[in-house]
Amino acid sequence: MTCQELADFLLRYLDGELPAPQGESFAEHLALCPPCKAYLTTYQKTVKLGQSVCADPEGPVPGDVPDELVEAILAARSRA
Numbered sequence: 001m002t003c004q005e006l007a008d009f010l011l012r013y014l015d016g017e018l019p020a021p022q023g024e025s026f027a028e029h030l031a032l033c034p035p036c037k038a039y040l041t042t043y044q045k046t047v048k049l050g051q052s053v054c055a056d057p058e059g060p061v062p063g064d065v066p067d068e069l070v071e072a073i074l075a076a077r078s079r080a
């Protein structure tokens with residue numbers, strides 16, 4: 001497997017959708033290729049970072065929250 005192929009397979013590998021033979025050569029390549037291992041680690045950190053941002057209660061309100069709910073929360077806060 002080449003570095004380019006590894007990058008192409010990365011998403012499927014992380015989703016557990018990579019077929020076993022490819023998963024094996026993926027892991028083999030990772031063991032032999034430090035730059036690709038670093039790439040994978042960086043990618044996983046980025047994903048985690050994105051998730052923790054979404055889980056932040058002080059963060060921006062997700063787009064699918066109804067306006068009435070947001071207004072009710074804001075009203076409750078201003079009364080407190």
Ligand SMILES: [Zn+2]
Nearest residue numbers: 002003033036
């Ligand atoms: Zn590589």
